[in-house]
Amino acid sequence: MCLNVKLAVDLRIWVVEGEGVRQMQGVVPKPHLRNWFFRISHLLQIGVHPLFVTEGNPPDLKQEVMAKRQQIRYQNQRQVPRGGRTNSRRNFNSCSRECCELLDLLGVPYVQSQGEAEAMCAALNAAGMVDG
Numbered sequence: 001m002c003l004n005v006k007l008a009v010d011l012r013i014w015v016v017e018g019e020g021v022r023q024m025q026g027v028v029p030k031p032h033l034r035n036w037f038f039r040i041s042h043l044l045q046i047g048v049h050p051l052f053v054t055e056g057n058p059p060d061l062k063q064e065v066m067a068k069r070q071q072i073r074y075q076n077q078r079q080v081p082r083g084g085r086t087n088s089r090r091n092f093n094s095c096s097r098e099c100c101e102l103l104d105l106l107g108v109p110y111v112q113s114q115g116e117a118e119a120m121c122a123a124l125n126a127a128g129m130v131d132g
Contacts (some may be wrong), residue, residue, distance in 0.1 A: 003047035004108065008121035008130040011052045014039070016097050032095050033102055040108060051130060052103060052110035054096065054119040062116075 014036065030032050043050055103110050113120035124130045 004049075005047065005132070006041075006049050006051060006130040007132055008124045009050045009052050010117040010119055010121055011054045011096060011099060014052075015092060023065055030098065033098055036099055037106075040103075040106060043075055044106075044108075050108060051062045051124070052099075052108065053112060053124075054100065054112045055117045056112055056114040058115065 015032065017035070040050065100110060111120070120132075125132060
């Protein structure tokens, strides 16, 4: 059975899942890219056409929540890293860029939202541009 479905996917979710693959850390050079490749290949084989949506700037409403998260994360340290950027955030951004490069190589489309990727996925679905 081969589907013909367009699916909007929040890129952040897949990147976070890929970062959590600890069993392959040290065994596979870039486990997140390996997982992405096989996951995307399988989707394409069964006729699911993903459209990935990358994060834009967080809405102003979320700034306070993000600041509180930083405080909790660094409560045992004297100061939050300069600019509020952490190693995990830099690592996430690096993984995101690598995933977008892979999408380019595979010919899989992606777009950058102006704000939250989830909201854009929902808007694409509501507009009938994707099936889910």
